[in-house]
Amino acid sequence: MSEKTMIEAIRECMRQEMEADDKIVVIGEDVGKLGGVFRATDGLQAQFGDQRVVDMPLAEGVIIGSGIGLAISGLRPIIELQFLGFGHQAFHQIGQQVARLRFRSQGRHSLPLVIRSPYGGGVRTPELHSDAFEAYYTHTPGLKVVAPASAYDAKGLLAEAIAGDDPVLFLEPLKGYRLVKDEVPDERYRIPLGKLRVMREGTDVTLIAWSAASVMVNQAAEELAAQGISAEVLDLRSLTPLDIDGIAASVAKTGRVAVIQEAPLTGGFASEIIATIQEECFYSLQAPILRITAPDTPYPLGGVEDYFVPDAARVVAEVAALMSESA
Amino acid sequence: MSEKTMIEAIRECMRQEMEADDKIVVIGEDVGKLGGVFRATDGLQAQFGDQRVVDMPLAEGVIIGSGIGLAISGLRPIIELQFLGFGHQAFHQIGQQVARLRFRSQGRHSLPLVIRSPYGGGVRTPELHSDAFEAYYTHTPGLKVVAPASAYDAKGLLAEAIAGDDPVLFLEPLKGYRLVKDEVPDERYRIPLGKLRVMREGTDVTLIAWSAASVMVNQAAEELAAQGISAEVLDLRSLTPLDIDGIAASVAKTGRVAVIQEAPLTGGFASEIIATIQEECFYSLQAPILRITAPDTPYPLGGVEDYFVPDAARVVAEVAALMSESA
């Protein structure tokens, strides 16, 4: 057990899983000598060779598509998408092929494949590098979508994703890569998908988030506590499968909810959570469920991104206002 | 004024708009001599020539991408995607380029471009031809998404989409192409985007749908009426912009809502509508808002699609059950 950053936890996970299973290969842009633009794969090519850690030509469609083929041939690929925004170039392979191969072959070809990708904003990347595009993938049956917020979770959930036989999109908070740091066991372990983490217990309101937003919301909850508002913070950890029971249990207790996402409002995953909560907990709700999201505009250039991505001050203000709504 | 099928209305619209504005060009797969696989462009190449109605090489990315370029050069392209599922191949061009060109160029390049596509299931097409993928596009700021249910609306909304200077994804119900038939003026007219159509007035429950589902839901409403349930049916017509006021007005009146979509449940556009309604009309709601959708599975082969796509019997049964829920 020692304190590790999220990127260290992810790298350690891949190294240990690759040591344990020589069917695992890592492919992606610049994952070799460079060790990935964020160093997630640093040292892996030196350790496992350039047949197991492969710098691919710059073409996301065939990076994902050949990953499918590698899996069919008996390997277990971990694919690094350099940024989630470039998943668009491979959208036909991810959305229609990865997600449906098992179904289309009626069980003949399972797809033990993990697509890892940095995700989300807040670090002033160039255009098209920061968008939180998870909602495209959570609306895609056949995929699983995982979005850890802590280093501990990142290691355990990634190990689970790698061990499983279903395709997983594994979203890594770009902002958290070096900022997030926590105690991470040195040995291998797994965390099951579909179980949320209560980051903070509370009684007045349930705040629901995932990935980097969870960390931010947890800070907001501290400030809310100072204002006398007891917020329970749920970090979803996996979006598909979704821990509906865990959410419902908290909402039954608090009766008030805010869902916080980095993506634009319309059609984001927050909307799904809200639709689900009002189905499951309608009679517990004391006020409308609040969405705290980016506006319905494209992710802007870095200089103004702080207006775009929800921050703790906004969460505090909007949740405080929610508390004064009466049913 | 005369009775026209939806496909006739769409064809007539394009023909008349092309006659009025010689900057309009039509590009797509098989839109020329064949007139499109559904004959939407039948006769257009004969009338306007093969420089204005162009059979493209089979590559959706460059069909959309070159359409962007045609628009920048001063033309006004109407692009036919042969089926919406093949928008995945062009997802990077639609989601990141079409939707953001104006923003990225800070207003220099507006994009008067319409992407027309057959959409939705129920006619036993091959795999990947029937999915209702609208939620990917409604979660994409910078696009507008239109989904008419009647021939009258199809002609008027398409004319509006063509006349506007924003990019529009125009979804045409595959199932309605020949089945839907109604009175359509012979002259040109336009219907503004963002105004829903009350297909049927009612007092007990609001049923919300779009495209082919609206037609089906309207039939269900007839049956519900026979059971003594007065359903108001809202046909959204455009999803972006969304007529939130129109929805709220109906919900304020009825207090009960079901949203019906062809797509899988999780993360569909129905979730967005529900999240919005509970924000806008929380205190009017007498029961949880119901979602009637496909399950969270890929669109199946045609032989079993009737289990997948919601039908009127299901709507009747679930809405009847909703009426017995008490707040």
Added chain:
Amino acid sequence: MIEALRLMVLTRTFDEKATAMQRQGRFGTFSSVRGQEASVVGCSFALDPQKDWLAPQYRELPALIRHGYPIENFALYFMGNPRGGAIPENVNMLPLQISLAAQIPQATGVAWGLKLQGSDGVVVTFFGDGASSEGDVHESMNLAGVTKAPVIFFLQNNGWAISTPRKNQTAARSFAERALGYGIHGVTVDGNDLLAVHQVTEEAVARARAGEGATLIESVTYRTGAHNTADDPSRYIDQAELDEWVKKDPIERVENYLRAKGVWDDATAQAMRDECAAEIDEAMTKARAVPLAGPEALFDHVYVDPPARMEQQRTAWIERTAGA
């Protein structure tokens, strides 16, 4: 050669039968291999189904049969029964591909994976002149060049992509020339010449097995039928060109060759046709005897380890159908 001819006749019989059934509403929309039999069969016979893989488009029934995919599954699939998609465990094949060219990156990956794991299997992927315009093809050939993956890109240039003629598809003189731009081998072959197709494929297989990498084979042939059973080629086809190609029918060509060699006559031909008709009848009967799947088919095989929500939906769907 007789075996190859038999496979050609068998699928011609299937095409005719299925088309007739489709007209009666007993079969779904499907695309026949009519006119391209030599191209598909010649290629297919160069493969070893035990270790080689197929990544088909949708128009290559003869290759699927030779690889071991049951005809009745093909029929079921086009009747709209999801069970038709089932690929038997020992059949080295990817599903039929409807999203054009999407199988090609996958085929490249399978080939590369076989190589990484020390197998000498090769992968053949079929695609059309239309599909060749998709970006997936470029990305795949390029990756195959870099990895020296043992994959054969078998491009069937049948003159048409639905109604779009070859000349609107590309201005290239030949498709095979594209190989150069990826450092892979490229060759053009008369796709209606069974033996020629067989030979160039055998050479490509040999190169791939020997670690010399990928080959792009352009097989020049012609779609003498409609694009599919929903298509009306009279709207766009060049009748004179079609007539020319009908004269080059690949089955007749093989039969004439065999007749010239003195090993074929009307009686043997008729016997083969009768045998094939019986086999197709049997497959169709088998397929029609398979009950149409119920609502559970929506949920089966989506995940190895399905989310709880989907499993709840499964229960609800099955209950609702039972109730209805």
Added chain:
Amino acid sequence: MIEALRLMVLTRTFDEKATAMQRQGRFGTFSSVRGQEASVVGCSFALDPQKDWLAPQYRELPALIRHGYPIENFALYFMGNPRGGAIPENVNMLPLQISLAAQIPQATGVAWGLKLQGSDGVVVTFFGDGASSEGDVHESMNLAGVTKAPVIFFLQNNGWAISTPRKNQTAARSFAERALGYGIHGVTVDGNDLLAVHQVTEEAVARARAGEGATLIESVTYRTGAHNTADDPSRYIDQAELDEWVKKDPIERVENYLRAKGVWDDATAQAMRDECAAEIDEAMTKARAVPLAGPEALFDHVYVDPPARMEQQRTAWIERTAGA
């Protein structure tokens, strides 16, 4: 030629200034054109900014300047100010492209559109050896072949795509050979030879204007700096190869040529450097004087006719910021 040299020196000055500022946190991550100046400038001078169009990747500042895009906009863009993206009305240019190769179909469309409308303008699109692997490139060259669109695919093969060397990018002997597979013209040129680049581009422009269609130009050059200001090439670069290329610095090459011709000396060189430094300082000062946009910048220019919901968000966002 002096004008071309000046542009090369100007952007070298910009690159050095911006890199220094980036280290001090006063500039964002950006990619310099260092080492590739002859390639970009030689191409650019073959164009007529009045009627020709540019569709850049992100590393071609000299071409943008010559086309009329203000240096301060480029600086603002990389400082993260959305206003930097603004393209003046009379500048025929697409935005900088971050999504690799995505501008290439668009460039092809602009060219085709110009042709359809009877203009004789041509379009140049820049992209790298890395971007060349994307499917968009294939689809675009193929469409350009079919439509005879007046577009020039200007591929800068600078040896690297971030850390990925040319040999991992493709097994092709040359990129230019790909042209054959699309029925367009292809040519390779020494990208560090200003005059040679200029000449092949002029020829391509002439062909395009004459209705003879597209050209793929492979300009062989080298990225002598880091990929961008966040990159550490010491992790992967081949130092000996880099040293070789640094010796071929395109600016020195032009200066040596001019010196040999007797029209250049240390004094003129210094004068030009001073002038460029002043111009860049001024542009940077201008850029830094532009106030960072407020929250309205999220909403401006998304739509011509915005949905009501977005307009309500605009109001809410502006109020909240005012309140904070």
